[in-house]
Amino acid sequence: xxxxxxxxxxxxxxxxxxxxxxxxxxxxVLFYGGMVRVKSVLNMMMMSFGALAIVFVLWIAYGFSLVFxxxxxxxxLIGDVSQFAFLKGLDNSEAVIGTIPAAVFVGFQGMFAAxxxxxxxxxxxxxxxxxxxxxxxxxxxxxxYFPVAHWVFAFDDFVAKTGGWIxxxxxxxxxxxxxxxxxxxxxxxxxxxxxxxxxxxxxxxxMRPHNLPLVMLGAGLLWFGWFGFNAGSAIxxxxxxxxxxxxxxxxxxxxxxxxxxxxxxxxxxxxxxxxASGVVAGLVAITxxxxxxxxxxxxxxxxxxxxxxxxxxxxxFKFGFDDSLDVVAVHLVGGIVGxxxxxxxxxxxxxxxxxxxxxxxxxAIGAGAVLAYSFVLSYVIAKLVDLTIGFRISVEQELAGxxxxxxxxxxxEFSDNNQGNFLASSRGAQE
Amino acid sequence: xxxxxxxxxxxxxxxxKDALHAVGINGMTVSEASGFGRQGGHTEVYRxxxxxxxxxxKIRLEVLVDDKDVDSVLGVxxxxxxTGSIGDGKVWTTPIDQVIRVRTGERGPEAI
Numbered sequence: 426x427x428x429x430x431x432x433x434x435x436x437x438x439x440x441x442x443x444x445x446x447x448x449x450x451x452x453x454v455l456f457y458g459g460m461v462r463v464k465s466v467l468n469m470m471m472m473s474f475g476a477l478a479i480v481f482v483l484w485i486a487y488g489f490s491l492v493f494x495x496x497x498x499x500x501x502l503i504g505d506v507s508q509f510a511f512l513k514g515l516d517n518s519e520a521v522i523g524t525i526p527a528a529v530f531v532g533f534q535g536m537f538a539a540x541x542x543x544x545x546x547x548x549x550x551x552x553x554x555x556x557x558x559x560x561x562x563x564x565x566x567x568x569x570y571f572p573v574a575h576w577v578f579a580f581d582d583f584v585a586k587t588g589g590w591i592x593x594x595x596x597x598x599x600x601x602x603x604x605x606x607x608x609x610x611x612x613x614x615x616x617x618x619x620x621x622x623x624x625x626x627x628x629x630x631x632m633r634p635h636n637l638p639l640v641m642l643g644a645g646l647l648w649f650g651w652f653g654f655n656a657g658s659a660i661x662x663x664x665x666x667x668x669x670x671x672x673x674x675x676x677x678x679x680x681x682x683x684x685x686x687x688x689x690x691x692x693x694x695x696x697x698x699x700x701a702s703g704v705v706a707g708l709v710a711i712t713x714x715x716x717x718x719x720x721x722x723x724x725x726x727x728x729x730x731x732x733x734x735x736x737x738x739x740x741x742f743k744f745g746f747d748d749s750l751d752v753v754a755v756h757l758v759g760g761i762v763g764x765x766x767x768x769x770x771x772x773x774x775x776x777x778x779x780x781x782x783x784x785x786x787x788x789a790i791g792a793g794a795v796l797a798y799s800f801v802l803s804y805v806i807a808k809l810v811d812l813t814i815g816f817r818i819s820v821e822q823e824l825a826g827x828x829x830x831x832x833x834x835x836x837x838e839f840s841d842n843n844q845g846n847f848l849a850s851s852r853g854a855q856e
Numbered sequence: 857x858x859x860x861x862x863x864x865x866x867x868x869x870x871x872x873k874d875a876l877h878a879v880g881i882n883g884m885t886v887s888e889a890s891g892f893g894r895q896g897g898h899t900e901v902y903r904x905x906x907x908x909x910x911x912x913x914k915i916r917l918e919v920l921v922d923d924k925d926v927d928s929v930l931g932v933x934x935x936x937x938x939t940g941s942i943g944d945g946k947v948w949t950t951p952i953d954q955v956i957r958v959r960t961g962e963r964g965p966e967a968i
Contacts, residue, residue, distance in 0.1 A: 633907060698903055
């Protein structure tokens with residue numbers, strides 16, 4: 426990196442964006458936590474916090490290097506693990522990437538890795554051993570996310586000389602992670618749901634969301650944080666960031682309307698869970714496209730995603746896979762919609778917008794490659810974890826509730842009565 | 857002495873409470889309950905998955921009364937709790953052997 430200059434405007438926006446993206450973790454925690462039953466709310470939340478913890482440590486150790494290091498042999502498949510191991514040369518106040526401090530870029534991109542892994546946890550609510558989940562999260566980040574993020578996010582001559590094949594050789598557009606984040610997490614969620622199997626009573630016992638206001642609050646925080654995710658992906662404080670922000674609002678608004686419309690026609694009611702889900706469906710779909718479309722394009726992408734995701738939530742019952750919180754229906758479907766529709770409504774490149782089929786084919790290849798790679802590898806990793814340390818808690822533990830069985834806690838205590846007796850502190854029995 | 861137990865629609869609790877107060881009943885115990893009778897339940901929809909919820913929220917109101925007041929109090933409760941529609945609830949009485957006021961140790965009807 427030669428004589429790069431820090432731009433304070435860009436830096437200020439990217440510092441803020443990194444914070445916004447970090448806020449998406451508690452947003453996701455509330456969104457997912459409210460959707461499960463009372464007896465598993467803490468475990469649901471802990472899976473996201475756990476993912477953040479393990480993935481960011483790996484990010485510092487070697488993840489950033491695998492994503493943004495020079496492509497090994499120029500293959501475009503994986504970055505050089507030793508180049509930035511433990512952020513060599515980057516974890517100081519002088520290093521610059523683009524027009525911002527390297528440290529800010531590293532922190533911002535690291536949260537993408539953490540969130541992608543956290544998203545997957547929605548597929549396996551109520552039934553996964555916490556330790557097994559952490560092991561899966563660490564291996565998955567290493568074997569799936571880091572390579573795929575290299576394919577998609579590592580542009581030649583930005584951080585290193587050579588980057589990933591989807592960004593540079595194929596030229597599929599994915600501004601903020603429709604493929605690397607959402608198709609990736611959605612395909613992994615499907616694989617995990619298949620390996621772990623259904624919850625006891627799936628499709629028979631009621632599994633209602635226990636707190637929809639938490640879900641609404643979570644969706645709101647996700648939307649807010651997503652401005653950092655999408656507009657921050659400009660890695661600059663400029664017009665591209667502005668366009669991304671506008672499209673992030675427009676697509677999401679259209680997706681909420683579309684989801685509610687489908688619900689009203691299919692189920693007879695527009696629900697709050699539907700509105701919250703529509704928010705996420707819109708955000709997911711506009712993620713890859715937010716810098717490639719105009720405002721009408723964003724409305725189209727949002728509306729198509731809201732409707733298709735709403736129609737997809739019933740598939741798990743039809744095909745009998747317990748994707749508990751619909752990671753497939755929202756993230757996989759929404760990610761595909763956004764990535765593919767760039768090929769139709771992308772300004773100057775879309776089939777309906779001045780281009781031919783060239784970009785559409787590139788988009789389809791990018792989406793298909795990530796989907797296939799993620800599903801196969803995720804399935805293998807999950808199977809290995811299951812065969813070695815076991816992925817599921819016992820049926821008795823599951824029925825009693827995973828919070829008590831795994832974490833020895835309960836989410837809610839509404840009374841000071843009947844609290845039991847103090848037994849011991851961690852320093853030993855009390856005299 | 858009798859224990860009157862009434863299962864009520866939650867929305868009628870205030871009416872029943874005020875009506876009882878008006879005829880000089882100054883103590884009662886109220887708890888939230890759930891159950892079902894002929895009213896059945898309702899349907900809820902979450903992301904297209906429909907659930908029938910057959911336990912509906914109810915109020916359980918309990919009043920201790922002297923034998924001579926039983927009929928009038930029952931009348932007051934039934935009248936004030938009624939909406940005429942299905943799900944208005946039920947009221948029943950149970951004989952009570954002994955009642956003691958904890959603070960004073962009074963027993964029997966004086967403790968009510």
